[in-house]
Amino acid sequence: MSTAATKIFVPRDSAxxxxxxxxxxxxxxxxxxxxxxxxELVRNGSRGLFWLEPLVEVATPAGRIAYGPVAPEDxxxxxxxxxxxxxxxxxxxxxxxxxxYLARQERLTFARMGITDPLSLADxxxxxxxxxxxxxLAMDGAAxxxxxxxxxxxxxxxxxxxxxxxxxxxxxxAAAQKYIVCxxxxxDSGTYSDRMxxxxxxxxxxxxxxxAxxxxxxxxxxxxxxxxxxHAIATMQEAIARATxxxxxxxxxxxxxxxFHLEVRKGAGSYVCGEETAMLESxxxxxxxxxxxxxxxxxxxxxxxxxxxxxxxxxASAPIILARGAQxxxxxxxxxxxxxxxxxxxxxxxxGGGAGAARPGGFASGTLPFQLAGNVKxxxxxxxxxxxxxxxxxxxxxxxxxxxRPIKAVQVGGPLGAYVPESQxxxxxxxxxxxxxxxxLGHGGIVVHDDTADMAKLARxxxxxxxIESCGKCTPCRIGSTRGVEVIARIQADQNREQQVVLLRDLxxxxxxxxxxxMGSMTPYPVLSALNHYPQDFGLAAIPxxx
Amino acid sequence: xxxxxxxxxxAHPARDGALLPxxxxxxxxLGHVPPAAVPLIAEHLNxxxxxxxxxxxxxxxxxxxPPGRQLLQVCRAxxxxxxxxxxxxxxxxxxxxCASHATRADGAVTLEPVYCLGLCALSPAxxxxxxxxxxxxxxxxxxxxxxxxx
Numbered sequence: 001m002s003t004a005a006t007k008i009f010v011p012r013d014s015a016x017x018x019x020x021x022x023x024x025x026x027x028x029x030x031x032x033x034x035x036x037x038x039x040e041l042v043r044n045g046s047r048g049l050f051w052l053e054p055l056v057e058v059a060t061p062a063g064r065i066a067y068g069p070v071a072p073e074d075x076x077x078x079x080x081x082x083x084x085x086x087x088x089x090x091x092x093x094x095x096x097x098x099x100x101y102l103a104r105q106e107r108l109t110f111a112r113m114g115i116t117d118p119l120s121l122a123d124x125x126x127x128x129x130x131x132x133x134x135x136x137l138a139m140d141g142a143a144x145x146x147x148x149x150x151x152x153x154x155x156x157x158x159x160x161x162x163x164x165x166x167x168x169x170x171x172x173x174a175a176a177q178k179y180i181v182c183x184x185x186x187x188d189s190g191t192y193s194d195r196m197x198x199x200x201x202x203x204x205x206x207x208x209x210x211x212a213x214x215x216x217x218x219x220x221x222x223x224x225x226x227x228x229x230x231h232a233i234a235t236m237q238e239a240i241a242r243a244t245x246x247x248x249x250x251x252x253x254x255x256x257x258x259x260f261h262l263e264v265r266k267g268a269g270s271y272v273c274g275e276e277t278a279m280l281e282s283x284x285x286x287x288x289x290x291x292x293x294x295x296x297x298x299x300x301x302x303x304x305x306x307x308x309x310x311x312x313x314x315x316a317s318a319p320i321i322l323a324r325g326a327q328x329x330x331x332x333x334x335x336x337x338x339x340x341x342x343x344x345x346x347x348x349x350x351x352g353g354g355a356g357a358a359r360p361g362g363f364a365s366g367t368l369p370f371q372l373a374g375n376v377k378x379x380x381x382x383x384x385x386x387x388x389x390x391x392x393x394x395x396x397x398x399x400x401x402x403x404x405r406p407i408k409a410v411q412v413g414g415p416l417g418a419y420v421p422e423s424q425x426x427x428x429x430x431x432x433x434x435x436x437x438x439x440x441l442g443h444g445g446i447v448v449h450d451d452t453a454d455m456a457k458l459a460r461x462x463x464x465x466x467x468i469e470s471c472g473k474c475t476p477c478r479i480g481s482t483r484g485v486e487v488i489a490r491i492q493a494d495q496n497r498e499q500q501v502v503l504l505r506d507l508x509x510x511x512x513x514x515x516x517x518x519m520g521s522m523t524p525y526p527v528l529s530a531l532n533h534y535p536q537d538f539g540l541a542a543i544p545x546x547x
Numbered sequence: 548x549x550x551x552x553x554x555x556x557x558a559h560p561a562r563d564g565a566l567l568p569x570x571x572x573x574x575x576x577l578g579h580v581p582p583a584a585v586p587l588i589a590e591h592l593n594x595x596x597x598x599x600x601x602x603x604x605x606x607x608x609x610x611x612x613p614p615g616r617q618l619l620q621v622c623r624a625x626x627x628x629x630x631x632x633x634x635x636x637x638x639x640x641x642x643x644x645c646a647s648h649a650t651r652a653d654g655a656v657t658l659e660p661v662y663c664l665g666l667c668a669l670s671p672a673x674x675x676x677x678x679x680x681x682x683x684x685x686x687x688x689x690x691x692x693x694x695x696x697x
Contacts, residue, residue, distance in 0.1 A: 015666045019680035050668035187663055189624030195665040227571075228664055230677070265564075266571055268606035268674045271662060285566030285592075287605040301561055372668060374629035379668030402630065411625055447667065449629045458625070465624075465662065 005038040006084045007059035011114065013046035013199050014231045015192065020072060021054040027075040028056070037084060045200020047114035048381030049101055057096055060086040066093040101378060101397060105331060108367050109316050110193075110383045113200050119238055121246055124203040130248065132322030136211045137256050141171050144215035147166045148318060150326035152333070152365030157183055157274075157311030158413065158442040158518070160364075160431045163318075166308060169298035170216040173306040180212050180221035180260075181283065181302055181309045184236075185267050185274040187226060188414025190373040190445030193381060194312035198225065198232035201316075202239035203248075206262065208315035210253060211322055212308050213260040221260060222302070224279050226267040236264050271469040275517045276309045278471055289471045290517045311443070317366060333365045334387040373399045374411075374447035391425040393446060405450040409458075409534065413442025415465055416522035418529035419455065440525065455534035459527045460488040466523040476511045477520025483507060484527065491538050501540065504531070551576040552584050560660070566592060566602055570609055579610045597659045615650040617658035617695055620674040623660045626667035631684075635671050636660060638685040643697060656697055 010016075010025040025041060032039045047055060051070035056078075065086035067078060074091060093099055106114070108501045116123035124130070136144050149164025170178060182205065186194040197205055209221050225233050240262050243249045251259050270288045273279045277291035280302050299322050301307025321329045331374070344399075364386035372379045372395055377399035390410060401407055409419040418439035427433050449458070463484035470477045484507055491500045508524035515521040536542040555572040560567050569588055573580050578604050589599045603609045621636045635645065645651040645658045666672035669681035675691055 014679055015669050015681060016667050018672060018679035019669060053669070186665065189663045190626045190667045192665040192667055228661060241548075265567065267608075268567060268571070269608035269661075270606050282567065283564050285564040285602065286598075288602055289605075374626040374667065374670060376668070381668075415625060445626075445667070447626045447629060449625075453629065458628070461625070461628070469662075469696075 003038055005040040005042050007042060008084075009042045009044045009057040009059075009064070009114075010054060011046040011200075012043035012118070012231075013053075013196060014229070015050055016046050016053045016055070018323045019053050019069070023072040024054045024056065024070050024075065027072040028079075030228075031075050031079050031082075035079060037079070039084065042117050043115060045112075045114045045118050046196060046319070047096065047102060048110065048318055049099065049378075050198060050380045052093060052376045055093075055096075056083075058083055058086055062086060063095045063097060066096040067091045068093060070305075082428070089533070101380065101382075102359065103447075105383050106367050107383045108329070108332065109197070109204075109313060109318050110201075110369060110381065111320075112204070113169060113196065113381075116201070118200050118202055118235060119242065121203070121242055124201075129203055129319075129322060132208060132319035133207045133210055133214075133248070134254070135322050137258075141215045141217055144211060144322070145171055147326050148215070148321055151321040151329040153314065153317055153321060153324075153329070154364065154431070156313035156317070156368065156443065158188075158440070160441070163310060166298055166310070167212060167215050169296070170218070170306045170308045173299050174288070175306050177220065177303075177305050178216055178218035179302040179307040180209050180216070180218045180305055181280070182209055182221070182223040182312060182315055183276060183279055184223050184225040184232070184276065184308055184312050185271075185279060186229070186312070186443070187271040188416075188443050188445050190411065190447035191371050191414060191443045192373075193369040193371055193444060195232050196381060197230055197266055197312050197316050198223075198229070199235050201339045202236050203243060204316050204319055205236070205312055206239060206243050208318035209262060210249065210260050211318045212310070212315060214253070216260055216306070216308055218308065219259045219261065221262045222265050222283055223262065224265045224267060224283055226273075227269055233264055233266055240264065243532050259345055259347075270471075271465075272471045272517075272519050275471075275519065277477055280307070280519065281517075287471070289473050289523065290519075292516065313369060315445075330365045332367050333387065343507070355493040364432075368429070368441065368444045370429070370444045370446055372398045372446050372448070375403055375407075375450045376448040377402050389426050389428055390420060390446070391431070394425065398448065401448060401450045403450045403452075404450065406450040407448055408453050409449045409455060409530070411447045411449070411458075411526060412445070413440040413525075414445045415462060416440070416444050416518055416525055417445070418525045419458070419533060420529070421533040438525070438529070440522070455530040455537040456488060456492050456539075457537075459530040459538075460485055460492070460531075462523055462526040463488060466519060470519060474514070474516040474520060476514040477523075480507055480511045480515075480520065481523060484523070488527075494539055497539055501531070552587060556587065561592050566594070566599065570603060574609060577613075579613050582611055603651075612650075615654050617622075617656045617676055617697060618659070618674075619656060619692075620659045620661040620664075622662070622664050622666075622670070622672045624663040624667075627671040628661075630670040632671040635673070635683060635685060635688065639688060642685075642689060642692060 055068035056070045057064045112127045145167045153163045154160040273282045273288040278288040282288040297307045369383040466481035472478045487504045514522045559569045589596045623632045650657040664672045665683045672681040
């Protein structure tokens with residue numbers, strides 16, 4: 001008589017691996033074998049509760065029970081305590097789904113994350129996989145575009161452009177060859193939602209890109225992944241091979257006669273290749289130099305052909321929109337609570353071009369996976385509808401700093417995002433509200449700094465990073481960034497400080513208005529926000545205490 | 548005896564956008580992209596040598612000289628800075644007697660700053676050879692390096 005094996009989950013996400021998940025998995029197998037215990041080890045994606053990684057879960061009749069953070073040396077004691085039955089232990093976190101950090105989220109795009117084996121097609125299908133694609137296969141391209149437009153989906157890479165409009169432009173541009181390109185060059189410090197998606201739920205991205213291909217009539221697609229993400233590259237390549245073998249990609253998607261061939265392209269350590277036209281140059285095998293626009297990539301993109309370019313999370317949002325309908329997705333977001341709108345009320349304008357962007361009051365549909373990072377006690381992924389405040393994220397989810405010191409500054413939206421001081425933490429997190437205060441949501445990265453941070457040093461670093469990563473095509477970015485490093489150094493050294501501050505503001509104005517892309521035009525965001533909110537770090541008079 | 552470069556070129560026909568995949572394959576095989584490979588790659592793709600050199604030199608990832616026997620990459624982006632990345636990098640320089648962006652004279656190790664490994668919730672992070680490490684401290688780094696004989 002043999003007892004059934006108990007399922008144990010140990011994540012294979014890069015971040016879990018970086019804190020010893022492989023060693024924990026090996027210890028579990030070894031110790032279980034020594035004790036004659038039957039276990040089935042699943043290497044799942046991460047739940048995104050990174051302060052608890054490596055997070056080990058055990059399937060029990062009461063649901064999955066979480067233990068973390070688990071070190072390899074904890075494993076014998078955990079097994080002795082009754083890990084396999086979900087028994088008590090100092091590291092026991094309870095039923096995973098009931099951990100408040102997770103229970104309080106609205107996980108749409110990340111609904112499967114950490115639950116499934118990322119490379120199991122059976123798991124994917126058992127958890128609503130391919131439902132959106134199958135519905136899309138029964139629709140014509142224009143109807144798919146209409147669904148995405150009505151959902152109000154806006155680009156999640158940072159620019160927040162309505163995805164439906166982009167898709168419509170490509171669909172309406174005649175060409176023998178069209179392309180779908182996924183921008184997975186997630187270079188912003190403080191962001192990892194693309195990486196988690198590719199490592200933890202790769203079929204969702206494949207499904208989303210395939211839906212886009214059907215919508216616009218494209219037959220080839222590329223996923224451009226940064227070289228710093230070797231695990232994401234390997235997982236995506238394997239997922240593409242499996243999806244192709246199973247008929248979800250290739251010459252005839254699900255036997256429909258529609259072709260879509262997908263390929264991973266590996267970046268090479270250039271941050272600016274996250275800018276869409278530089279990325280196209282890179283895929284074409286050239287230096288990643290930004291192109292002037294127009295022409296728009298939707299009309300003349302990759303190899304001069306019409307190209308849909310979206311971020312990982314944008315494409316990954318398409319399956320649920322198609323599976324559950326535009327209205328379901330649209331009901332999440334800032335507009336819902338403001339308008340008090342029920343499912344039947346929110347205006348579905350049939351000709352609703354610009355659905356998301358044109359909304360009064362800054363409507364932002366759906367959810368955004370916020371990524372808490374840096375000096376934060378409970379760092380992790382928080383998928384919520386737009387409209388919660390930074391304070392809620394920092395305090396209720398993040399639990400304050402990891403160092404235990406007061407938070408001084410929070411950079412929202414990556415290295416080109418502004419430093420947000422406490423006086424602005426109650427502003428709702430949505431695109432328009434942030435734009436109104438000279439900040440950006442970007443890709444949803446949130447990096448916390450405690451009161452030991454030197455904001456002048458961080459401002460100088462922002463200029464230094466721009467100098468390192470500038471593609472060199474336009475002068476304000478190429479030269480301005482180097483001059484910016486020098487000017488801030490002189491401010492720090494108190495050489496004609498007052499005049500240098502005037503110079504720095506003038507330089508930022510030139511970069512802001514004269515650069516070809518966001519690299520140069522947004523580097524002033526962190527610099528000026530640091531200068532404006534923390535003048536004392538630049539040797540200037542402190543601003544009076546804010547109420 | 549076969550030339551790894553010729554093997555790479557044979558495996559990568561001259562199709563659209565083949566240059567980066569070829570450079571990656573060459574660096575995977577040889578550890579770097581030797582300047583002597585540039586004319587051969589250029590001829591294979593019907594590009595000028597200047598175009599190929601331009602691409603090799605543009606991207607931070609590609610190197611024209613061999614790296615050390617081991618490679619330590621320390622992240623110095625903001626999320627890691629907020630948890631002591633600058634001190635960690637300075638410690639690595641001192642511990643290894645090797646400046647950033649440099650290879651130690653004995654060829655044992657190359658030290659490079661990197662800008663984001665995507666482990667920002669568990670900062671500071673670094674990569675030693677093929678393995679990622681997060682929640683780093685100078686003491687933990689010392690232990691890792693000692694294990695690798697550095």
